[in-house]
Amino acid sequence: METPQTTQKKPLFAPIWKTLRMPLLALLAALVVGAVVMVISGDNPLVAYWGLLQGAFGSLEAISRTIRKAIPFIFTGLSVAFAFKAGLFNIGASGQFLMGTICAAAVGVNFEGLPWIIHMPLAILAGILGGALWGGIAGWLKVWKGAHEVISTIMLNYIASLFVSWTVYAGGTQGQQPGPLSDPVAAARAISQTRDVFESARIPPLLPQVFDRVHWGILLAIAVAVLIWWILQKTTLGFEIRTVGENPHAAQYAGIRVGRTMMLSMAIAGGLAGLAGAVETLGLNYKFAPEFTGSVGFEGITIALLGQTHPLGVVLASFLMGSLYGGASKMQFDSGVPGEIIQVVQALVLAFVAAPAIIHEIQRLIFRNRQSAGEEDTPTVHIAPEGGLGGTK
Amino acid sequence: MEESVLEVRDITKQFPGVLANDHVNLQLHKGEILALLGENGAGKSTLMNIVYGLYHPDSGEIYLNGECVTVSSPRDAIARGVGMVHQHFQLVEPMTVTENIILGSEVMRNAVLLNIDAARQQVDDLSREYGLEVDPDAIIEDLPVGVQQRVEIIKALYRHAKILILDEPTAVLTPQEIEDLFRVMRRLVEQGHSIIFITHKLKEVLAVAHRIVVMRNGGVVGEALPAESTEGSLASMMVGREVILKVPKGAAHPGEPVLDVSSLEVTDARGTKVVNNVSFQVRAGEILGVAGVQGNGQTELVEALTGLTRIGGGRITLGGQDLSGGTPRAFTEQGSGHIPENRHRYGMVAPYPISENLVLNQYYKAPFARGWGIRDYPAIDKHAQRLVELFDVRTPGVSTAGGSLSGGNQQKMVVARELGRQLSLLVAAQPTRGVDVGSIEFIHSQIVKQRDAGVAVLLVSAELDEIMALSDRIIVMYKGAIIGEVNAAEATREQLGLLMAGVHPTA
Amino acid sequence: MTQTHSLQKKNSRTGRTALWVGGSAVVFFLIAILVNQTPLKETSLRLFFGRSALNFTLRAAVPLILGALSGILCERSGIVNIGIEGMMLAGAFGAFVVKVATTALPLPLSLFLATLAALAIGGAMAFILAVLSIRYKVNQIISGTVIITLAAGLTTYLFNPDWVSKGKFSNITIPLLVKIPVIGEVLFNNGLLTYLTLLLVVVTQIMLFRSRWGLRTRAIGEHPRAADTMGINVNRMRYINTVIGGMLAGLAGAFLVLEAVGQFKEGMTAGRGFISLAAMIFGNWTPVGAFGAALLFGYTQALQNEFLLAGVTAVPRHFISMLPYVVTIVVVAGFVGRSRPPAAEGQVYESEM
Known part of the structure; x- marks a missing residue:
């Protein structure tokens, strides 16, 4: 029996808890299973997680690191979530990220003397366009050639990775030409990287007296998340994209150009991932070297689903994942547990968040005597329509 | 009293919000064709799905050959000699007839490999024994629906079914194919099988059934013998009151042509012309009905006239504007409304x-x-x-x-x-499919209201009654072409039936 | 009338494709024989048709063939498996770990145990995929992503760069057959896993189209409801097929570690799992077709290798390395729509019984 008090409380807290419950439980379950993996392989999970927590939130420096990690995650998470809304699976965020990186760097290391107000936005725009091109190619292949986006975006990831490596390639001793963006000074020492981008192309640091290397990109990321939410909910373009995602036939009936909308969605998704690359280059690294490609693979997928494909959920999820990745190095230093365990945890988060039924079963096991509440109305993430790799033609 | 092979007693089945079967009793005798007649949603299919083990009743009993049984699954039903041919065929399209028939009860060469030759022989024998002509090596998707249905029947016979349940078997058939099916049904009962034939078509019931049971709102409302029944008496039993076979409507006052279609062609993915050289006009203030057995190009015609599919040739003019190859939006902008035949897919x-x-x-x-x-x-x-x-x-x-x-x-x-x-043209495709009687009347009256307001209406329906009740003029499609046009006021069912079967009035 | 007509058309189309493919294979091998047996071998044609290119083609194709067979087993039963990449990687790692751990044992036994480990790990990963997809109804592309991420994470986390594996499957020459010019040398002088792979192509083809298991597999991938009503346990078959598929992917990993490279490297599968999927699509979900497609993709990798070995510098090596990926996109984009996936692929099946 419910007391009147709880029924009064319900409307205030229930919706928030209902939305956050599943992602948080998924994260918790993933951490528990991750701990089991650590125990099996002879590591101490308690020491590891304590290190992780400290590394993520233990100091201003740690918090700064968490925020720095979260910035690209927000953009790539938005990229994947946006594609989901159109019924597409963007598994190619890492390739689009790289194209964004290299395009932004190309503008950043050229055009000396441009005023800041022009140079930096121009470099960011170049990054967006680079990513959008890469996403758009996958969209074009899907719409007009029927190639499933999962296969084409993965292949485009490898191609992008090789392409950007070439642009900064230092050259070889047997007459191999250096890449067009290679820094001659570094190349002389056989190091493949670009020159530093000009001061005028950089994204300025945010409160440098408080934070360590946190830049205005974080505010841009949050603003873009709000913008994406607004586009999806409040504009006719958003309606068109969502309708194509929900029911492409009905969208066609409604007079929406389905193919064009899909391609546009894929280009926008690519642009968001490209923006991640641009912001990372212009705000943090100030140059591009192939080893920076690092950790933006499938995180976007996990983040999009952890955030229930809602743009603001994506922001929250990015901070969570950012804290995991941000704390990883400190954890490795403190406890000797390889930081790669975080990738395992991330895979588990993805598994649990995509399969809320597992969480329900766990809940049932733990609270055997109590019916686990609200099972029916747990928000399940809406994702791309089911189907195979056979293409759309 | 005749021997009862199947009997259901007091079957009740509740679905969320619907009492689908309410204490239903039914007997099937050996060697008879029992027609189970009722409107959509009367509970016929639910009852048969219970007998076939697809649903489990909330209460009640099933007796097979006098023995009380629990049918837990179709597997179980098949093992007990009950076979069912669903409205939607349960056939694997890219596989052969033989493969489909033996699936689940395969003829083996050894522990691992199939003996396709022996299986083919068995299929051939069955098909000969019951006059169910079919090529055992044909791929299902290459076969016309009538033949696919034969495969379904052989599938049941291969599993030694003595009781056959046919769920709306005539819905997708041409009159000729329906005759073939009836011939097969008669032959089956002659050889000792028993058949339950689910339908809502009165003529067919009178033509083939030995006995008729009528259902309404989840319960059995009556039983009749064909010899003592008329279409009218059955219809009123089925609907519970005198059916309004005519929709109240006044004379049409056709105005200027609104839609002009000339030499329209649509080609499908396989390169077959599914709409072939179709020309007609629809005037303001008239309803043009398009009759035809399902699958004779009506769907593609509607898709072409609403911009949903690309046209292969010809011209579509709407309100004086050439819209050949126009997008769905171009049609909508030009004042065309479209009630799609598949509302879940498009609507x-x-x-x-x-x-x-x-x-x-x-x-x-x-x-x-x-x-x-x-x-x-x-x-x-x-x-x-x-x-x-x-x-x-x-x-x-x-x-x-x-x-x-x-x-x-x-x-x-x-x-x-x-x-x-505000519309100038309404394209209504199967506007009352899967809809309850009350809503049907409402939708019909709305369509007539549009006509009276001066809208040109193109009505496509597989229900001949609907076409005849609403239309002012009727065209009949057969194999993608218009085979004939008749004035609705003078049209008879027989005349339309012949056209739908591809028989020219002149021939 | 129209039915027989379209049937004929379909037959003639497949016939023409077969003729085309067979014809170009014959021409290819004629040129290959000429290049390897005549003074033509001194020309740059050697890059394209040299014995080493052909050998490398088969070696590069083996993991793709196994991956594609894995995909076929899963997809024919209705489960989309984009996790092949992860299963391969996990299989490779499992083989490597067991190989290192059993160094003290005789080499054949050690290799055998390592291969078993790869099969087991691949199967286990596939079981996770199946549980997520079938029991928990997770979108199958996401379950596949879980497998890929999990495999990448676990193998990096657990990998110790100090471990070294010693010894691999050596080539077994088949007498007489190896004497056939060029073809014999390419086909009949290989490691055990390569022969096993070629055998598996034939076996899978026969099983898929001639056995009870194959009939039922094809049925549940096309129309699970129909199969279910005929007494086939759809989801149990999907579990079994997916796990066998995972074992094949694991075997591909074993091949990489135990026969091709000899060691494990992080991310060593380098997209082979995904290219396998492309081969499966290109091969129209048939083992023999996928075999042909895998050879084509293997050939692009061989070409890439030949160009790099030959020190071709006119084109930067990065662009040469793109070749397999570009060809994959071109083939998938050009061919999809003409091939036909199983109809129920990727859809959850819930029995109403």
């Missing part, structure tokens, strides 16, 4: 609220969107409020998901969207 976005569904093809226009494509939700809701009341869509509110409405209300929602704006 609605199930998870969207009713309000969004009601602006599905108007969302970009004022007042639903302002400059730069910013949507005006209050205007959308207001619009939805008005249409929901006007078209009697029964719903708790306009923010309810469209997909959670009942079939009839979903269809009324689609109709409301299309008829709720």
